[in-house]
Amino acid sequence: xxxxxxxxxxxxxxxxxxxxxxxxxxxxxxxxxxxxxxxxxxxxxxxxxxxxxxxxxxxxxxxxxxxxxxxxxxxxxxxxxxxxxxxxxxxxxxxxxxxxxxxxxxxxxxxxxxxxxxxxxxxxxxxxxxxxxxxxxxxxxxxxxxxxxxxxxxxxxxxxxxxxxxxxxxxxxxxxxxxxxxxxxxxxxxxxxxxxxxxxxxxxxxxxxxxxxxxxxxxxxxxxxxxxxxxxxxxxxxxxxxxxxxxxxxxxxxxxxxxxxxxxxxxxxxxxxxxxxxxxxxxxxxxxxxxxxxxxxxxxxxxxxxxxxxxxxxxxxxxxxxxxxxx
Amino acid sequence: xxxxxxxxxxxxxxxxxxxxxxxxxxxxxxxxxxxxxxxxxxxxxxxxxxxxxxxxxxxxxxxxxxxxxxxxxxxxxxxxxxxxxxxxxxxxxx
Numbered sequence: 001x002x003x004x005x006x007x008x009x010x011x012x013x014x015x016x017x018x019x020x021x022x023x024x025x026x027x028x029x030x031x032x033x034x035x036x037x038x039x040x041x042x043x044x045x046x047x048x049x050x051x052x053x054x055x056x057x058x059x060x061x062x063x064x065x066x067x068x069x070x071x072x073x074x075x076x077x078x079x080x081x082x083x084x085x086x087x088x089x090x091x092x093x094x095x096x097x098x099x100x101x102x103x104x105x106x107x108x109x110x111x112x113x114x115x116x117x118x119x120x121x122x123x124x125x126x127x128x129x130x131x132x133x134x135x136x137x138x139x140x141x142x143x144x145x146x147x148x149x150x151x152x153x154x155x156x157x158x159x160x161x162x163x164x165x166x167x168x169x170x171x172x173x174x175x176x177x178x179x180x181x182x183x184x185x186x187x188x189x190x191x192x193x194x195x196x197x198x199x200x201x202x203x204x205x206x207x208x209x210x211x212x213x214x215x216x217x218x219x220x221x222x223x224x225x226x227x228x229x230x231x232x233x234x235x236x237x238x239x240x241x242x243x244x245x246x247x248x249x250x251x252x253x254x255x256x257x258x259x260x261x262x263x264x265x266x267x268x269x270x271x272x273x274x275x276x277x278x279x280x281x282x283x284x285x286x287x288x289x290x291x292x293x294x295x296x297x298x299x300x301x302x303x304x305x306x307x308x309x310x311x312x313x314x315x316x317x318x319x320x321x322x323x324x325x326x327x
Numbered sequence: 328x329x330x331x332x333x334x335x336x337x338x339x340x341x342x343x344x345x346x347x348x349x350x351x352x353x354x355x356x357x358x359x360x361x362x363x364x365x366x367x368x369x370x371x372x373x374x375x376x377x378x379x380x381x382x383x384x385x386x387x388x389x390x391x392x393x394x395x396x397x398x399x400x401x402x403x404x405x406x407x408x409x410x411x412x413x414x415x416x417x418x419x420x421x
Contacts, residue, residue: 032344034377080406087407143421158344175421176412248418 004121004212005050005057006230007284011223013042027228032158035101043227046220047157048102049118050229052109055095056120059113060294062088064128065137073131080177081134087170094163101159114299116286123210125288132185132192132199138178140200140207140245146175147241148211151231179248186252193253200249201257208272209280211238217277243269334383335361337368339375347379355380 013020023040026033033039062085069085072078096106112118123141128134149171152164185196212218212234224230232240242261249256260273282288286295332354338347350369355361361380370378389397405411414421 032342034340034343036377037343076406079404083404083407161344162346172409173407173412176409176414177406179414179418179421180412244419248421251415251418 004119004210004284005053006046006218006220006224007053007119007212009046009049009220009224011042011046011220011227013040015040024226027156027226030228032161033156034158042223043229044102046224046227046229047160048099048104050224051095051099051102051160052104052112053119053121055092055099055109056113056118057124058088058092058095060120060124060298062092063294063297064124064126064290065134067128068131068134071131072134077134077181080173084138084174084177087174091167091170094166095160098157098159098163110302114295114302116295119284120294121210122280122283122288123206124294125283125286125291126202126206127290129202130195130199132182132196133203135178135181135185135196136199136203138174138176139182139248140178140203141210142171142174142178143245144207144210144241146171147237147244151237154228154231156228182252182254186254196252197254200254204257205275205279206283208238208242208275209283211235211241213277213280214275239269242272246270332356335365335380336383336386337361337365338379338381339365339369340377340379341375343376347377350374352383353380 015023019038020040023038023043033043065081065085065088069078069081072081096109099109100106109118113120123144128137146168149164149168153161153168155161155164182196185192187193215221215233215235218234221230221233225233246256246261258273260271262271263269264271283291286292333356335353335355335358337350337353339350340347350365353361353364353368355364358380362378365378365380369375401407
């Protein structure tokens with residue numbers, strides 16, 4: 001979600017050099033920027049893009065897992081999955097509200113999602129084919145998300161940072177329930193182990209792509225790092241994620257699908273094989289296996305909900321009229 | 328009936344990066360006077376750098392008689408907490 005949030009951001013500024021320098025000095029002093037503060041238009045636009053796309057990712061992110069709620073193998077797993085999907089809906093709402101402090105409306109953001117103008121994380125354009133995917137998503141996808149989101153708790157924009165603190169606190173169970181599910185399968189029957197290995201094979205590379213393009217190809221990184229919208233580069237976060245994940249896979253007795261993955265003593269981290277960036281850009285631009293389904297599902301939800309929104313507003317107007325009449 | 332001066336709820340932000348927090352209330356004729364009065368009453372010792380005032384009449388609160396049905400259901404959903412899931416120490420912090 002997250003590192004990809006900056007895709008399509010326009011950080012250009014037209015303000016005077018003096019204004020920009022004053023703003024930068026505040027950022028450098030670790031002063032937080034709040035909604036009523038003066039800020040460069042590029043900063044505002046970049047944050048609207050990033051927070052909006054982060055919110056869309058949470059909302060679209062409910063779909064791949066929602067797919068399995070009714071087929072969870074036990075009440076315990078069902079309750080956990082339901083709670084997780086419910087959290088993601090809530091996180092989308094916190095983030096839309098944080099973006100609204102910058103002068104964009106929830107409706108505008110929704111329209112951009114449905115028209116394809118705004119993006120969401122490429123990871124949600126992959127299908128969830130087996131129950132093991134629920135474990136792998138919690139372990140890897142939420143693991144990667146947490147890696148990205150912890151530094152966002154210190155983002156220079158106050159409302160975004162505060163929303164992220166709440167999100168991170170609530171999300172700490174997501175990865176653990178996923179890993180626990182993977183443990184049950186990896187230490188289960190040979191068929192169960194094969195199922196979770198298959199899921200790992202499918203999700204490993206898309207999870208690494210969640211961190212976004214390599215630093216050398218990440219056009220919005222420098223300005224966003226200077227403004228402290230992001231605190232670590234894409235490659236730094238990806239490296240941290242790999243280093244944390246390899247021992248976790250070893251514990252499960254599973255193999256990560258990368259023959260080039262090996263410990264590098266000199267850098268104190270793992271080296272990995274090449275990432276297929278042509279697949280990444282295809283998926284970001286809406287050609288992922290599930291891209292059409294995801295947008296279709298969101299459009300249907302938006303259109304099917306129209307009468308509810310209208311009815312609620314009509315009811316509110318009626319109550320207001322009654323109240324005035326009674327006075 | 329005697330005309331009463333409206334009541335306002337006052338929220339103060341201690342410093343940038345933190346959320347506004349309820350500090351107390353104040354009587355004032357309008358929002359301009361409410362902000363001035365809130366500044367005088369609640370920020371004499373550097374308590375903050377930003378004030379919000381909201382008319383008390385505009386605040387809607389949950390019904391105390393419904394506290395149990397509103398909030399008790401969260402109590403038996405222990406699976407929403409990370410400690411519900413046993414993860415071996417060997418795999419590192421998660």
